[in-house]
Amino acid sequence: MTLWKEYFENSDVERRKFEKWSHYFPIYERYFESYKNTSLIFWEIGVQKGGSTQMWSRYFGPNALIIGLDIDPACASRYDSSQVKIRIGNQSDTVFLQNVIDEFGYPDIILDDGSHMMSDVNTTFEYMYPKISRTGIYMIEDMHCSYWSDYQGGVNVVDSVVNTSKKHIDKLTAHWSRGSVKADWFTDNTRCISYYDSMIVYERGFQLKTRLTWSDQK
Secondary structure, eight states, X not given: OOHHHHHHTTTOTTXXXXXXXXXXXXXXXXXXXXXXXXXOEEEEEOOTTSHHHHHHHHHXXXXXXXXXXXXXXXXXXXXXXXXXXXXXXXXXXXXXXXXXXXXXXXXXXXXXXXXXXXXHHHHHHHHHGGGSOTTOEEEEOOGGGGGOGXXXXXXTOTTSHHHHHHHXXXXXXXXXXXXXXXXXXXXXXXXXXXXXXXXXXXXEOOOOOOOOOOOOOO
């Protein structure tokens, strides 16, 4: 199956509904396809109507464990199943996040589609990004909220998620900064940061030592 198929069948009365921007689906396919039919631990922050957790379980296959986090207690009784586990708590509560890790293990992929509040998204990222697998993916959706004041955002808000991520670019390339940016754990454990319309994707991975090579081929 493909996620495009899921998107177009979202009106099926037998399936729980989900709300996703259509332009997200090619991005999902690009980053998630290699995880299909693997023993994956996938977190989605923000369950809402439950349809997306159902979609992920179909997409990734029976060996994947889908963890849905939400602040609404009603989600647990409605959407919990043998493959989809719903846990109730605030995404900025690091004790809650750690309890979920202790119960299920470290996630391979995190998809943050939660409150979209800048403080929540930043807190969750700072705590969870170092805890995903060494080649894992951290995806933050709906980052147009970074420009909206009702989500603590704004173009000149220093701690908006978009502006925070711009600092991460400097960290990613710190070894080239001639000392003006201090390299740290993020520098050595992040392979890539990708930007899309309303979405940021971080890819974990060890940075290989760079070496300039020359070729005599003409």
